[in-house]
Amino acid sequence: MDAVVVEKLEKKFNGFTAVDKISFNVKRGELFGFLGPNGAGKSTTIYMLTTLIAPTSGTANVNGFDIRTDSEAVRKSIGIVFQDPTVDIRLTAYDNLDIHGRLYGMAAQARKERIREVLELVELTEWKDKMVKTFSGGMRRRLEIARGLLHTPEVLFLDEPTLGLDPQTRRHIWQYIEKLRKGGIAMMLTTHYLEEADYLCDRVAIIDHGRIKALDTPRNLKGIIGGNIIRIEAREPQKLAEMLKKNGCCKAPKVEGTIVSFEVKEGGKLVPKIMSAASKAGIDVENIEMRMPSLEDVFIHYTGTSIREEKGAGGDMMMRRRARGF
Amino acid sequence: MAFEPGKIYAVWLREVKRFTNSKARIVSSLGQPILFLVALGGGLSAMLPGFNYLAFILPGIMAMTVMFTSIFSGVSIIWDREFGFLKEMLAAPTSRETIVLGRILGGATTAVFQGTVMFILGMLFTGVPIPPLMGIIGIFVLMTIFSCYLVAAGIAIASVVQEVETFQLLMNFLVMPLFFLSSALFPINQMPSWLQDISGLNPVSYAVDGMRGMLIGTSTFTIAYDFGVSLAVLLVAFLAASYFFNKTSI
Numbered sequence: 001m002d003a004v005v006v007e008k009l010e011k012k013f014n015g016f017t018a019v020d021k022i023s024f025n026v027k028r029g030e031l032f033g034f035l036g037p038n039g040a041g042k043s044t045t046i047y048m049l050t051t052l053i054a055p056t057s058g059t060a061n062v063n064g065f066d067i068r069t070d071s072e073a074v075r076k077s078i079g080i081v082f083q084d085p086t087v088d089i090r091l092t093a094y095d096n097l098d099i100h101g102r103l104y105g106m107a108a109q110a111r112k113e114r115i116r117e118v119l120e121l122v123e124l125t126e127w128k129d130k131m132v133k134t135f136s137g138g139m140r141r142r143l144e145i146a147r148g149l150l151h152t153p154e155v156l157f158l159d160e161p162t163l164g165l166d167p168q169t170r171r172h173i174w175q176y177i178e179k180l181r182k183g184g185i186a187m188m189l190t191t192h193y194l195e196e197a198d199y200l201c202d203r204v205a206i207i208d209h210g211r212i213k214a215l216d217t218p219r220n221l222k223g224i225i226g227g228n229i230i231r232i233e234a235r236e237p238q239k240l241a242e243m244l245k246k247n248g249c250c251k252a253p254k255v256e257g258t259i260v261s262f263e264v265k266e267g268g269k270l271v272p273k274i275m276s277a278a279s280k281a282g283i284d285v286e287n288i289e290m291r292m293p294s295l296e297d298v299f300i301h302y303t304g305t306s307i308r309e310e311k312g313a314g315g316d317m318m319m320r321r322r323a324r325g326f
Numbered sequence: 327m328a329f330e331p332g333k334i335y336a337v338w339l340r341e342v343k344r345f346t347n348s349k350a351r352i353v354s355s356l357g358q359p360i361l362f363l364v365a366l367g368g369g370l371s372a373m374l375p376g377f378n379y380l381a382f383i384l385p386g387i388m389a390m391t392v393m394f395t396s397i398f399s400g401v402s403i404i405w406d407r408e409f410g411f412l413k414e415m416l417a418a419p420t421s422r423e424t425i426v427l428g429r430i431l432g433g434a435t436t437a438v439f440q441g442t443v444m445f446i447l448g449m450l451f452t453g454v455p456i457p458p459l460m461g462i463i464g465i466f467v468l469m470t471i472f473s474c475y476l477v478a479a480g481i482a483i484a485s486v487v488q489e490v491e492t493f494q495l496l497m498n499f500l501v502m503p504l505f506f507l508s509s510a511l512f513p514i515n516q517m518p519s520w521l522q523d524i525s526g527l528n529p530v531s532y533a534v535d536g537m538r539g540m541l542i543g544t545s546t547f548t549i550a551y552d553f554g555v556s557l558a559v560l561l562v563a564f565l566a567a568s569y570f571f572n573k574t575s576i
Contacts, residue, residue: 053575076419082417084410086410087414088344091347099340100418103414103415
C-alpha cells in the first residue's frame with residue numbers, strides 16, 4: 001500500500017472551499033511535491049493529513065491508517081515540519097528533542113540514541129546545549145527537521161521547509177532533504193518555490209484554488225509545454241506578433257509590454273527565420289531569447305497566472321514575528 | 327481518556343525547564359510581592375500598634391506570589407499559540423487532558439516554588455514564629471490546590487481568548503481585582519459589608535484564609551471549610567480547562 005492515499009478530500013471554511021475534493025497517492029520512498037501559491041490549500045491539506053483538522057468530506061489513509069478514525073496511529077507514524085516555527089526558543093536544542101521524544105512515548109534508551117543520531121544528521125551536535133533563541137533561521141529549521149525525524153516516522157510532512165530562508169541556507173536544507181530521500185523515507189513537501197519543486201521532487205502536483213491542476217514528474221510536466229519558449233523584445237511588439245502569426249512561425253503569441261513570447265516545438269530552427277522575416281518587414285528586434293520550459297511556464301499554462309504575483313499571509317506572519325524580535 | 331504519566335511528565339518538564347532557564351523572570355516575579363510586604367506591611371504595621379499586620383498579610387503576599395506565577399503560566403498558552411509551540415503539542419500522539427494536566431502540574435510547581443521563597447523570607451524577616459510541621463504541610467497542600475486551580479483557570483481563559491493583545495488586559499482586570507477584593511490585605515469581618523459580599527464570592531479569600539489560619543492561627547472560616555471550597559473550585563477549573571482546551575484548534 002502507498003504511504004499516503006487521498007480520496008476526494010475536501011475542506012470548507014464557512015462556505016469557502018479551501019480544498020476541493022482532491023485525490024492523489026504518495027508512494028513509499030517517494031518525495032512528493034505540492035506546488036502552488038499561498039492560499040492554494042497546501043497547508044490545509046497537510047493539516048488534514050496530519051489529523052490537526054477534520055476534513056469536511058472525503059478521506060485519506062496515511063501508512064494504512066484512516067485519518068478520520070485512527071488519528072493516534074497516524075500521528076505516531078508521521079513526522080511534521082510546520083511552515084511557521086514551532087520549536088521552543090527558551091529551551092536548548094537537546095531539550096526540544098528530548099521533550100518531543102517523551103511526547104511520542106519513546107523509551108529512555110531509544111530516545112537518547114535517536115537524539116544523538118538526528119543531531120548528527122543535521123549537524124547540530126555541538127550546539128545541542130545552546131538555547132534555541134541564539135540559533136539562526138537555518139539552524140532552527142534544521143532542528144525542526146531533526147525533531148520531525150526523531151521518532152522514526154514512515155512519512156515526513158514538510159510544509160514550506162525553506163520559507164523565509166536565504167538562497168544559501170535553502171540549498172543547505174535541500175541537501176538534508178536529499179540525504180533523507182536516500183534513506184528511503186516517504187516525504188510530502190509543499191512549496192511555492194518552483195525551483196525547489198523542480199530540484200527536489202520525484203513527482204509534483206500543481207495546486208491552485210484547492211484543486212490539483214496537473215500531477216506528474218517535473219520532467220513530464222515540462223514536456224507538456226513541448227519544445228522551447230521564445231521571448232522577443234521589440235519596439236513594435238504588436239506588429240511583430242501579427243507578422244509571426246501571418247507567416248506561420250507560431251499560433252498564439254503573447255504580448256506583454258515590449259515582449260512577445262510563445263511556445264514552439266523546435267526553437268533552434270525558428271530563430272534565424274524570425275530574424276530574417278523581421279528585418280524584411282522592417283521591425284527592430286532588440287533581443288531574442290530561447291529557453292527550455294521551466295515549472296513556472298507549466299504553472300502559467302495550467303493556472304493562467306504566475307506564481308510570483310501572489311503575496312500571502314505566510315510572508316506577513318514572518319515579518320510580524322521578526323518585528324517582535326522572535 | 328488514557329492516563330499517560332510519561333507524557334504528563336514531558337509537559338511538566340518543559341514548564342519547569344522554561345522556568346529555570348529564565349532566571350530574570352524568577353527574580354522579577356518576586357520583586358512585587360517583596361515590595362508589598364516591605365512597604366505596605368512595614369508601613370501599616372507602624373500605624374496599627376498592637377496588631378502584627380506584617381504577620382497578617384504574609385499569607386496574603388504568599389498567595390499573591392502564587393497567583394501571579396500560576397495565572398501567567400496558564401495564560402501563556404496564548405504565547406505558545408503565537409510562537410508555534412502549541413502546534414508541536416497538538417500534533418503529538420498525546421491526549422488533550424494529558425497536556426492540560428502536565429501544564430497544571432508544571433505551572434503549580436513553579437508557583438509553589440515562588441510561594442515557598444516568600445514563606446522563607448517571611449519566616450526570616452517578619453517575626454512570625456515557624457508553624458508546627460502539620461501546619462507547614464497543610465500550608466503547602468492548600469497552596470498547591472490554590473495554584474492548580476489558578477493555572478487551570480488560566481488555561482481555560484487562554485483557550486477561549488487566543489489573542490496576545492488581551493494578555494495584559496487579562497492580567498490587569500482579572501488578577502488585580504481577585505487579589506485586592508479578597509481577604510489578602512484586610513480581615514474580612516472588619517470590611518464594609520459590600521466588600522464582605524464580594525470577597526465572600528472570591529475563591530482567593532478562602533485559600534488566603536486557610537493559609538493564614540495554619541500560619542498564624544487566625545482565620546474567619548474553619549480550615550476544613552477553606553480546603554473544601556478550594557477543592558471544589560479546583561474541580562470546576564480543571565473541568566473548564568479540559569473542556570475549552572479540547573475545543574481549541576491550531
